[in-house]
Amino acid sequence: DAGITQSPRYKITETGRQVTLMCHQTWSHSYMFWYRQDLGHGLRLIYYSAAADITDKGEVPDGYVVSRSKTENFPLTLESATRSQTSVYFCASSEKEISYEQYFGPGTRLTVT
């Protein structure tokens, strides 16, 4: 399917476990982003990537790791999950410096117990 997909859609994990959230886009957009959405905070940028092998920190990067070996994939890893990382995570993509419009995936609801 064309567009941007995320997997899994729902995940429950235990404190201390490593978990990886997947993001895949079919448009060959240069930019990709990871956000977390929490009540009262709106969307906060975790990491972003301008191209394959180029990543940079956003507003709240601590506890997260990203990689981008291929343009279409941008996985987000929580190395040792904490309860404060319980959130809804959104991946987004954007064309290179054209309109700044971002296209969002459906989200992953992560619960850390």
Added chain:
Amino acid sequence: GDSVTQMEGPVTLSEEAFLTINCTYTATGYPSLFWYVQYPGEGLQLLLKATKADDKGSNKGFEATYRKETTSFHLEKGSVQVSDSAVYFCALSDRTGGGNKLTFGTGTQLKVEL
């Protein structure tokens, strides 16, 4: 740094009522401005945008005008429907920092009742 301030919700309206959701921003340079909508259980979708001062973005009966003098981008709709119930986010492009980044407001929940 850049920031976006939205009115707090929830906003509850009756069907066919007039809607205004206020959004003001602080930015260096000349950002583009956006309204995104998030329906329950879904990701964000672009609703409308404006790229320069005095531009009016419009879509699905919603409108917003880029007002540089008041640093505002208020969202309006003349007659809301139950199907408009969603969370609305105002955002601006971060041109100074690069990276095609957007800065989002905290979102305003709209509930439309019959």
